[in-house]
Amino acid sequence: MGIAERKERERADMRRRIVDAAIKMFVEEGYEKVSIRNIADRIEYSPATIYLYYKDKDELLYDVQKEAFLTLADHFARNLTAADPLERLEQLAWAYVGFYRENPELYDLMFIIKAPMNAEHEKEKWENGDRAYDALYNLVAECVKAEKIRFRDATVAAMSIWAFAHGLIALDLRSRLKVCKLHDNELNVSIDDSISAYLEVIKC
Amino acid sequence: MGIAERKERERADMRRRIVDAAIKMFVEEGYEKVSIRNIADRIEYSPATIYLYYKDKDELLYDVQKEAFLTLADHFARNLTAADPLERLEQLAWAYVGFYRENPELYDLMFIIKAPMNAEHEKEKWENGDRAYDALYNLVAECVKAEKIRFRDATVAAMSIWAFAHGLIALDLRSRLKVCKLHDNELNVSIDDSISAYLEVIKC
DNA sequence: TTTGGAAAATAAACACCGTTCAGTATATTT
DNA sequence: AAATATACTGAACGGTGTTTATTTTCCAAA
Structure with missing residues (x-):
């Protein structure tokens, strides 16, 4: 049953996408000027989606x-x-x-x-x-x-x-x-x- | 004509009241957790009033x-x-x-x-x-x-x-x-x- | 192959934020 | 007393982090 593994992989991929976008944007515009909404825009997802992968902005910054x-x-x-x-x-x-x-x-x-x-x-x-x-x-x-x-x-x-x-x-x-x-x-x-x-x- | 002087004095007093409240609140709760609205509440004025004495939060922090x-x-x-x-x-x-x-x-x-x-x-x-x-x-x-x-x-x-x-x-x-x-x-x-x-x- | 239920994504809302502006109340001048 | 200048405020604008109810998508069993 490879589906669970694939799901896990997809979850990791999504976290990568979020973190990568966050890093780029923090570096480009400075941490304080980047909002969850901005990051969501960049990866073309809804802001709420980010909260399915990170419990809050702090946890995201931790990964960054x-x-x-x-x-x-x-x-x-x-x-x-x-x-x-x-x-x-x-x-x-x-x-x-x-x-x-x-x-x-x-x-x-x-x-x-x-x-x-x-x-x-x-x-x-x-x-x-x-x-x-x-x-x-x-x-x-x-x-x-x-x-x-x-x-x-x-x-x-x-x-x-x-x-x-x-x-x-x-x-x-x-x-x-x-x-x-x-x-x-x-x-x-x-x-x-x-x-x-x-x-x-x-x-x- | 002492009115202009009194007005000036009152203006200075108001700035003092604002700055004093701001300092106390920053020290008590930390800068990031204190909003203009909080400060306004504390001195019992409308938030908009603060902007008659300080052009923005930055200018207030400068005085602090x-x-x-x-x-x-x-x-x-x-x-x-x-x-x-x-x-x-x-x-x-x-x-x-x-x-x-x-x-x-x-x-x-x-x-x-x-x-x-x-x-x-x-x-x-x-x-x-x-x-x-x-x-x-x-x-x-x-x-x-x-x-x-x-x-x-x-x-x-x-x-x-x-x-x-x-x-x-x-x-x-x-x-x-x-x-x-x-x-x-x-x-x-x-x-x-x-x-x-x-x-x-x-x-x- | 269709259907039922889980999982993923989202739109909309909540409670804030800094700031602005139209309008009101007060004080001063004429 | 009327006109004007000053002080103040309620309500709004456009933003924030975050939550919730709803919809869409996917997968598994019938």
Whole structure:
């Protein structure tokens, strides 16, 4: 009886169609400007249909985040090539900011937007971010162990490094960095300079 | 002719009433859950009346931000007491995170929420944040000049330090830090540890 | 092959939202 | 007292996320 399987497949396909449309539209127009009705229009279904596949907008955003984290993981995989842990940590930092520059809207909905931390899955754990953090933590722990960076505790070190990169990006994304007195278009330069300076500062 | 003056005064009073109600409600229920209609209810006026005093919700939020920055300035004034610049920089860091802990919802609408960067005032400058940043910059510049911190460039240093503190706070506010493996309620401790560690790391 | 029932899709509605506008009530000037 | 300017509001517009009752489509047994 292959019908049940086909139904299941069709259900998965439909969720794919919805998520794909959502991602494209979020990236194109920004999360806040895209409504369930817009997404429904795009895939040529009624808005109510989306609710047969996702219980609410939060659950949909959760799946979109999942997709975005795959993109991030891929980005890391392509850029973390060095053998030396400190070198790899530097590559990680640059890859992180590079991902943001290529996908600012994705970064926003992964790390800054309030939703969907209300969603069922999110109450206690944060599976989507979990793996990415593990990669950072392990790398940082290696650096701490080898005394390559001026941190004693790996947890504190990982948290700090992430916070620093995230802070720069979050301020940039909300145009807060423009208060820093800069000529012309030095903003990107200064972000890069800040990261360079930070990496120098934390080195042993 | 005191009528014009009285009218002007009444207009200012009304704006105050609106802003005061807005702040209270934003703090109590969170910015996103408070509508113009709610605010109007609270001050016992019609929603349309608010639009006689503020052209849109963005402009209202701008005034709320202005108020929040006064609170922040006051918080700094009460905590930045040391004569030594490095010591004062440390006080600044702790005061910044202290302000966040006392007013998380205010912090959110000052630095994280997307609006009201669309508002007229915000196109080029960011007056509200400007002064606070100046205070940070001048202090950091002093530290750089006196070679108290391991940064060469004051702009990069100020940006970095702000980004670090903001990053920690922003991640905490979105519950992203819970991926860091911690027992029980070590989160606040770890944030404090991260700041302590950071301050140690940047010292000369 | 037709029919009955399950499954999928939808139209329409609900309760909100930010915002605008026509119209009313109040205050000021003439 | 009449005319005018000011302050305010009820109702509406076009949008939102979401739910419900209804219709359409599909599959299995008679």
